[in-house]
Amino acid sequence: MTVENLQSQRTNVASGLPPLNGLKAFEAAGRHLNFRLAAEEIGVTQGAVAQQVRGLEQTLNAKLFERLPRGLALTEEGRKYLAPVQRAFRLIEDATDEIRPQQAVLTLSVTPSLAGKWLVPRLGAFLQSHADLDVRVVAGEGLANFQSDGVDIAVRQGRPPFGPGLTAELLFPFEVYPVCSPALQAGKHPISKPEDLARQVLLHDAHGLWPLFLEQTGVAEPMAMSRALKFSQTSLALDAALAGQGVALASDPLVEDDLAAGRLCRPLEITMKSDMGFYIVAPRSPRNADHVKRMRDWLIAQSRADRELN
Template sequence: MFAHLPSLNSFRAFEAAARLRSFKDAATELYVTPTAISHQIRQLEAQMDTQLFERQTRSVVLTREGEELLLYTHRALKQLQSGVNHIRRQASTITVSTTSAFASLWLVPRLEAFRQQHPDLDVVLKTGESKEDIEHDKRFDVAIRYGHCPVSDPQSVLLIKETLSYLASPSYCEQVKTAANATIFTTRWQNAGLPAIEPSLESLTPAAAASVNIRYFDQESHTVQAALAGQGIALISTLLVQQPLSEGWLIPHPAFASSQKTGLEYYAVIPGRHRQTAAIQQFVTWLQQTLT
């Protein structure tokens, strides 16, 4: 279709010389010699059978045909540059689909560390509770999912298996020292495919178990906030509250200090088109190393 078009280098040389009205200045801009610019333009004129410049002693002047070609050439090169820039930006941007809680409570606080290791890569987060079809939806490059990692799926990479603990603020632990009449916040997911996190009360006396008030949120971040506010005990993944734990904002509740539950798994899903993409591999490797 484009077999009879002159070379791109000829158009680049012509556009620079026409815009700058100088072969010498065009050569400087394109890091070549004035002779190379002159050769490219003579070749272009020969292929088009049209004179594009009037050569004068110390300058060049566009002919009418040269002025017309400049308009087309500048527009085409500008559009080509725009397309290249768009694709280049896409190649350096990783769009991640993940849950709101994982993004806000774990990933966002650590993203700067990834950027420092990979300053040429940018991570864009798209959060939600539904599973995106990233194999066919090219808006997403990788997904971080919560549930059971399908071990037989070559596109899924296990990141970590979580542990759930009963955590509360120091003030709540001081106020409510036993399980009797305690309030436990836990999560009942919007995603019906995930099992609700139910407190284990078997170790309590029937009277104490009956007095426990269990309240549900559909977002783990809400469960955490309720515990931080001193309203009760959060049955929550310790992975998502590493900072509140290290700062002492949340501590194991004395009535459940030895009680832990095995939770679900976080795993990455890489669509087939990105199985060999270096940027995606670097991001998933960083996740594995940071979560370990």
Template sequence: MGAVLPLLALRAFCETTRLGSLKAAAERMGVSPGAISQQIRLLEERLEVVLLTRSRYGVQLTEAGASLYPGLSRGFGQIESALLDLQLLTRSSTLTISTQPSFASSWLVPRLADFTARHPQIDVHVQSTAALADLHRDPVDIALRHGLGDYPGLASIPLLAPVLLPVASPDLLAGGPALDEPQDCLGYPLLQEAERADWTLWLQAHGVEPDSRSRRGPSFDEDLLLLRAAASGQGIALVQAQLAAEDLRSGRLVVALERPWPSRFAYYLVTREEHLKRAPVRAFIEWIQAQLALEPSSCVGVGETPV
């Protein structure tokens, strides 16, 4: 191959293989899909072998590509791990937290002044993103995520299981049929979260056999968008109680039916095992657990049920 390694081309190949598409690799590396394709083509020409085949379903490894990828993946992983270890030494008094926009705006940011007052020596940086940070690759200390808690190779600390409430615009309910039982919600348009799962689970939890209507309706990636759609009268949304608190207080939304039920998901604090040794990380974990101990009944502990 020669003495000079084509690192950019090798990384383009690794990211495309890991993520399964040229577009995703391009977003990861901050270039265009065409640039990724060109780098892979140059690598294949240099190696005189085809590494990837492309179809409308994505990319597939050839036999040669399958042979090359594991070693390259380990190598880039070791490089990134070494760089992250170096960053730990150079940012000992900083704390980077990645979380979803809805949780950041409605829960974390309003309380963050208390953490700063208690730990003025720690500089906090909040990254608000819908995508789960890759804690093995990204310079992120802590991720606060709503999920099932299954994060291989990472420390995962359960925080709280939000209660789900059906909420809607008062104008929508005033002009529609009565809502006395959970199945009555099926007579209204249902606003869905991205996976279209929560309405089905909520109905089943209340003894209602859901039908196709429970998965119909527009879906939204973020709870804030779901709340805005509900407030504009587009349908009933099933949302976390604490996220809807401000809209409920203002009257933009009302509880459609008093049948709260904990989500099947919970919020987790996720971090690398070695980050648990850092004083800023330990301080934040202790602080957020103390904050959650003061939460009202709209947020129940993982494994508990609402009363």
């Protein structure tokens, strides 16, 4: 036992209170009924927990545990004492939380593909420049319920309006084009014109845009002749493209990093434009207006920087 702990114990005893370290050790051991697990939780040795509990028992002149071959059992005195000690610790925790400055939290809901392919690799920069704000990212396809889900701001793919009382600001236009791995393009059946897609596996996602893309390019045969792999999310179709399993349709924010790194390539310089887009969606009167504004401004700045690079 350190000098500081001994002095603290003497002070507590003199004031009628048992030693705090002994109470902490007793409470943890009472929950786990095991000195080793209590020691791991508190961050001390098993021997220290046992010593602190013995010291508490001596102070109280009461036996709190039965020492068993495979653990502990609370005595009648121990059971009576444990509940009020736990309540006291909860009161201290609650009082501490009330006066301790709380870290601000912003909850951002975003589609899984955009989260994994675009947002997450850039999010560290936001956290560095907004150190006072914790960010919680929720990945989902459906539009968040801003009242019941605790979501502050969302990014969704679609067409506005997204609902009454919501604002929608364009983050990225939705323009798709074929992508594949360089190894597939350099293989036995390279793609130089849309008709060459007939020899490839077309990787479909939940948006099902391949028929519309082929129709707009004036080619109907490849759809009937080519094989298909279907995925529930765009990110899975892109992972298959990265693995050389076929050709996927993608938009800039989802593949710009892979294109720049040479992991994917564009075999055809054909782009299909759409009236859909990725939109920043938020309530007109958000709960945390300043936090929402900071995230919205950062998202737009990232989008603008990406478009300037391209």
